[in-house]
Amino acid sequence: MELAPHLHRLGTDIVACYLFDSPEGITLIDAGLPGHWSDLQQELDALGKTPADIRGLILTHGDSDHIGFAERLRRDHGVPVYVHSADAHRARTGEKPKAPAGPMRPAPALGFFWYGLRKNGLRTEYLKEVTEISDGDVLALPGSPVIIAMPGHSPGSVAVHLPSVDAVCVGDALTTRHVLTGRTGPQPAPFTDHPAQALASLDRLTHLTTSWILPGHGAPWHGTPTDLTATIRTAAH
Ligand SMILES: [Zn+2]
Numbered sequence: 001m002e003l004a005p006h007l008h009r010l011g012t013d014i015v016a017c018y019l020f021d022s023p024e025g026i027t028l029i030d031a032g033l034p035g036h037w038s039d040l041q042q043e044l045d046a047l048g049k050t051p052a053d054i055r056g057l058i059l060t061h062g063d064s065d066h067i068g069f070a071e072r073l074r075r076d077h078g079v080p081v082y083v084h085s086a087d088a089h090r091a092r093t094g095e096k097p098k099a100p101a102g103p104m105r106p107a108p109a110l111g112f113f114w115y116g117l118r119k120n121g122l123r124t125e126y127l128k129e130v131t132e133i134s135d136g137d138v139l140a141l142p143g144s145p146v147i148i149a150m151p152g153h154s155p156g157s158v159a160v161h162l163p164s165v166d167a168v169c170v171g172d173a174l175t176t177r178h179v180l181t182g183r184t185g186p187q188p189a190p191f192t193d194h195p196a197q198a199l200a201s202l203d204r205l206t207h208l209t210t211s212w213i214l215p216g217h218g219a220p221w222h223g224t225p226t227d228l229t230a231t232i233r234t235a236a237h
Pocket residue numbers: 063065066172216217
């Protein structure tokens with residue numbers, strides 16, 4: 001699905017990842033669940049591209065619903081996978097502290113788990129190799145993505161700013177659709193290691209003037225990070 005010229009979304013409001021396309025090649029942000037591999041193939045076909053055009057995959061964090069096809073892309077197509085050093089272990093092993101899920105409603109929660117099953121969420125392949133990144137890095141990939149550390153959801157959560165398309169991918173630093181309650185609108189994400197730290201990290205976005213904020217779960221949000229942060233702080237109280 002094309003969000004804007006050069007900017008595409010794979011997946012749905014339940015689980016999404018993003019593709020930046022340019023004449024220099026493709027940058028991916030997140031890898032969804034293993035079954036999103038076929039969504040990636042469809043999007044590449046529609047663009048007249050192949051996995052050989054993908055220059056790199058940046059993970060917003062190391063959780064299993066974001067690393068889906070990453071190892072397959074790395075192993076079979078030689079695509080480097082970037083993750084913040086504080087989440088590299090999680091991306092390699094899946095080990096993480098147990099974070100409280102918080103509120104839940106049966107139908108949306110079942111919808112999330114069912115979607116996960118259909119997309120082979122139980123067959124996570126962890127990364128054998130990653131390239132570690134840190135706050136402030138500007139990666140030598142199409143779109144010159146800028147890494148903004150957003151600790152809280154996980155220690156190595158990052159936002160990925162793509163200045164040329166006026167967008168920032170935020171992973172689970174926030175959500176616009178709570179996967180377990182189905183509630184829509186900007187709000188804190190569930191399964192967050194340190195909720196207070198995640199809220200504080202939102203301030204790290206407010207210097208951006210981007211008009212697209214792209215979460216790992218929920219609809220793309222059109223507006224400035226400053227407005228979004230204010231909405232989330234209200235929702236969190
Ligand atoms: Zn997630």
